[in-house]
Amino acid sequence: MNITIIGVGLIGGSLAMRLKETNFASAIIGIDNNKENLEKALQLNIIDSLSDLEAGVKEADLIVLAIPVDAIQQLLPNVLDLISKNQVVMEMGSTKQEILDSVDRHQNRGRLVACHPMAGTEYSGPEAALRDLFEGKNMVFCDITRTDEDAFELAESVCEELQMNPIFMHAKEHDLHAAYVSHISHITSFGLALTVLEKEKSQGRIFELASGGFASTVRLAKSSAEMWVPIFKQNREHVLEVLEEHVRQLKLFHDLLEKEDYPAVLKLIKQANKIKRIIK
Amino acid sequence: MNITIIGVGLIGGSLAMRLKETNFASAIIGIDNNKENLEKALQLNIIDSLSDLEAGVKEADLIVLAIPVDAIQQLLPNVLDLISKNQVVMEMGSTKQEILDSVDRHQNRGRLVACHPMAGTEYSGPEAALRDLFEGKNMVFCDITRTDEDAFELAESVCEELQMNPIFMHAKEHDLHAAYVSHISHITSFGLALTVLEKEKSQGRIFELASGGFASTVRLAKSSAEMWVPIFKQNREHVLEVLEEHVRQLKLFHDLLEKEDYPAVLKLIKQANKIKRIIK
Incomplete structure (x- = not known):
């Protein structure tokens, strides 16, 4: 099967590596606005050839969009315009509602599979791609009743080749849950980095105390x-x-500490410890 | 050398394992309020024998305190009372100023080494101990001019056996830096867990979207x-x-997102990205 991957970064590149390894893909065609990344993906043998949008979409049995969500929203209607009824498009954005709203009435909506692989790292670009990035992770499929059965x-089958567990959600439900377990984690980390970098200006030695806990957070x-940002x-x-x-x-934590209500702080931490039953 | 470890948990247990492995310690004596942990440490061969405070301190060349900081503050004066001028005490608390203030005028203050190994995991107890927990990490020594040279x-030498890099700071400087790179990370994580657990009450499926990023944060x-809490x-x-x-x-992040100032959000994230030069 010919697979065209739009966006040969961490997600697109990892997908290409795995689908070539299992011979699910006979050829991987790469498309990317970033010519440097495209050349790198070719050098790294992640893709077999490169193409432009029109030719790349025409040649493919399956087209995968693995680009930032604003680019997906912009490009997806064009991609659906270009395909015929025996081609399939998978979009892998981290948000769903706005993307799906923008193609809601498209005549080829049935050829689109909206999905979100719950896998990633903090790195990007084709060099960051990993052949086992998806293994054992969840693949969320959204609003699947709007997709043609074939x-x-x-x-x-792609999900199976990637060794992922399929999960089904409405786009709206997906976006709410993603905000709570993925998007907020990033904001927390950005906020923590900003807090510490701000302090570092005046206190050069601060990072001598950074340990594994800080690094992970x-x-x-x-x-x-x-x-x-998108x-x-x-x-x-x-x-x-x-x-x-x-x-x-x-703030609750702050106020309890400020008024030295340590029994309440202890209770709060014990409540937070309940995350153990979810995160092994 | 006989070493008595007060608190045979993650830190005390890991220290014991490594110092036995290198034969720096000929015998490790364990003391712990938690009898269950003490028995486990004995079973796991982390300690060679168990004792009570008075006998355990008397038998040791080196006494290590690896217990919660409130317990260190309470116990340290008693330990210093019990020792002679050829014994050494290392206290390994995560805070320093209050602990050192409480023994500032003790006649055996010179026998005390205040240090903080910048190593740990989210687990506790002797089963959590790891022989290589300290390897390559920083050991912070505080107010070392108050300690006798020998x-x-x-x-x-202990620091060397543990393969740690020694670093020197004033207690006050240590506590400020520890707040910024260690203590805040814990509060952030507790806060994130509470946020998500709160939401989970009404949204059972939320954790199906949890990925490696969430787990690490x-x-x-x-x-x-x-x-x-201490x-x-x-x-x-x-x-x-x-x-x-x-x-x-x-809040800054929140307000910029609320008023849809995306260029400013982008700038903020790029600023946060500078953490790359510190955390590899």
């Missing part, structure tokens, strides 16, 4: 700004809601 | 409440200061 079956602050934009309302709740929790 | 030399929320208490002023700065950064 198109979904193909996407399901701040890791996501290395994430790409160009990828994340996500926050498209999921703005949910992100604001969860951010307000998070600030409320931090 | 006592510090012994502590320096929330990892520290599993940390022991009994250990952390740290926040002893380092309360610095922790409040950094928490206020952190909330300020999160």
